[in-house]
Amino acid sequence: MISYKNTYIKNALVSENDFRRRSAEKEEIPLFTDIKKELPQPFWENHDSTIDCYWKVWELAFSNIKKPNQGNGFITNYIDTAYNDNIFMWDSAFICLFTRYGTRIFNFQKTLDNFYSKQHPDGFICREIRGKDGTDCFHRYDPVSTGPNIIPWTEWEYFQNFGDKERLDQIFPVLVSYYQWLKSNRTWPDGSYWSSGWGTGMDNQPRVESKYNIIFSHGHMVWLDTCLQQIFAAKILLKIGFVLERWQEIEEIENEIAFLTEFVNNNLWDKRILFYYDKYAGCKLSDVKSIGAYWALIGEVVPNNLIDAFVKHLEDPQEFNRPHRIPSLSFSHPGYKKDGRYWQGGVWTPTNYMVLRGLDMSGKNNLAHEIALNHLKNVVEVYEKTGTLWEYYAPESTDPGLMARPDFVGWGGIPPVAVLFENIFGFKANVPDNTLNWNIKLLEGHGIEKYPFGKDGLLDITCKKRNSPQEIPVVEIRSNIPLKLVINWNGESKKLNLMPNKTIKI
Numbered sequence: 001m002i003s004y005k006n007t008y009i010k011n012a013l014v015s016e017n018d019f020r021r022r023s024a025e026k027e028e029i030p031l032f033t034d035i036k037k038e039l040p041q042p043f044w045e046n047h048d049s050t051i052d053c054y055w056k057v058w059e060l061a062f063s064n065i066k067k068p069n070q071g072n073g074f075i076t077n078y079i080d081t082a083y084n085d086n087i088f089m090w091d092s093a094f095i096c097l098f099t100r101y102g103t104r105i106f107n108f109q110k111t112l113d114n115f116y117s118k119q120h121p122d123g124f125i126c127r128e129i130r131g132k133d134g135t136d137c138f139h140r141y142d143p144v145s146t147g148p149n150i151i152p153w154t155e156w157e158y159f160q161n162f163g164d165k166e167r168l169d170q171i172f173p174v175l176v177s178y179y180q181w182l183k184s185n186r187t188w189p190d191g192s193y194w195s196s197g198w199g200t201g202m203d204n205q206p207r208v209e210s211k212y213n214i215i216f217s218h219g220h221m222v223w224l225d226t227c228l229q230q231i232f233a234a235k236i237l238l239k240i241g242f243v244l245e246r247w248q249e250i251e252e253i254e255n256e257i258a259f260l261t262e263f264v265n266n267n268l269w270d271k272r273i274l275f276y277y278d279k280y281a282g283c284k285l286s287d288v289k290s291i292g293a294y295w296a297l298i299g300e301v302v303p304n305n306l307i308d309a310f311v312k313h314l315e316d317p318q319e320f321n322r323p324h325r326i327p328s329l330s331f332s333h334p335g336y337k338k339d340g341r342y343w344q345g346g347v348w349t350p351t352n353y354m355v356l357r358g359l360d361m362s363g364k365n366n367l368a369h370e371i372a373l374n375h376l377k378n379v380v381e382v383y384e385k386t387g388t389l390w391e392y393y394a395p396e397s398t399d400p401g402l403m404a405r406p407d408f409v410g411w412g413g414i415p416p417v418a419v420l421f422e423n424i425f426g427f428k429a430n431v432p433d434n435t436l437n438w439n440i441k442l443l444e445g446h447g448i449e450k451y452p453f454g455k456d457g458l459l460d461i462t463c464k465k466r467n468s469p470q471e472i473p474v475v476e477i478r479s480n481i482p483l484k485l486v487i488n489w490n491g492e493s494k495k496l497n498l499m500p501n502k503t504i505k506i
Helices: 012-016 032-038 048-063 089-102 108-117 151-162 165-185 224-244 252-267 291-298 304-315 349-361 365-386 411-424
Strands: 041-044 427-430 435-439 446-453 457-463 475-479 483-489 492-498 502-505
Touching (some): 012 165, 032 048, 041 048, 041 411, 048 089, 048 365, 048 411, 089 108, 089 151, 089 349, 089 411, 108 151, 151 165, 151 224, 151 427, 151 446, 224 252, 224 291, 291 304, 304 349, 304 365, 349 411, 411 427, 492 502
Antiparallel strands (some): 041 446, 427 435, 446 457, 475 502, 483 492
């Protein structure tokens, strides 16, 4: 056992981290066969395989729940990443973005609590922690030790669905101190951020110059996605701060948002290609078009007058518009592989979900719906051939022999649950505002029974078959709580006030 000298500069916010002092819970793990009827029940006419795939996700998810053991010091039951028995920061954050729909049965969000319980005195949290003994896989100053910083997004989405202000209060000091650690330890003198292949989660994408190690080295490079994620995380931390009335404590974050946004647009945007790139040590921009650039949409970094040009790359067959959208590396890159070969073109459900959310936030809802349909169609076709979900997918084929790890739920559950509910059916909850937005684009009959809304709300919500997008949707809704429903279709909108236990037909 290697023993290092103590070099911690303590962050006072870490003293507020109650997760570090908690004992392990002793809750029983529910069996999928016992609770299946309590989960949201989607239906979609003429898409039986999609619904079968949806249920396969939950079967795998509940089979991958684990308990803390005496050796690892974890504090709560958690969903395993489905990789190597360790927990991964980036995987777990994305897993919770779809498992929040099963919160009534099992609180998957608490998976993140095990990372919080392992926070270091200076705010650092390792990106991979061993399930066997709870130790970090990397020293905190290792270039691959942590990242990406997307947990604030996961927690904010959970808040949007459940309005759990108490949880926001618990996680605020954890996430702020982790953000501050990254600012202190992952920046260059000019204030931009660096990472590594493993640190970004996009392990083998050919981003650093050839003289550096593709996975382990920071390459003396400004890492675009890391800068963008810090902007995105900072904006969410401010939102949490306003909810908790603690925003005054992190006002300096506003300055970094402004600085990084200006830096990215002035230094990482190629005015000729109309795309964002990493920057090499000699200030030359990379020419690697990576899906990681699209964190700029979800982080609301792209100036309005450049959004169309930036998004156009997603529609170009020579770049990101391949048979299975969206490859992680542009088709035009010489290192692109038709089988994906991990991040050399592989289609990854978490980054696809990030792009879809960014497109929606940028007003590109039709394109998001189009890509979502393509993505889910390909995932389901592979499911029909193999009976399971996969770690990533090939961009040119649904040949099962081209995929990686099977039964990957894990983040493999994102398309058949979160993408289905949000991008294809069009549901988006805003519990703090007591509003459910429903953007109807499908013509087939569809809906969800037992859709969860907040702590106590359950909705049964149905849209009948239509003959054209212009046809006014015929919907039926029943809720056990009062809430506002906003229905959008073909540029039209209708607002309804739902009363408890009354069925509304429109």
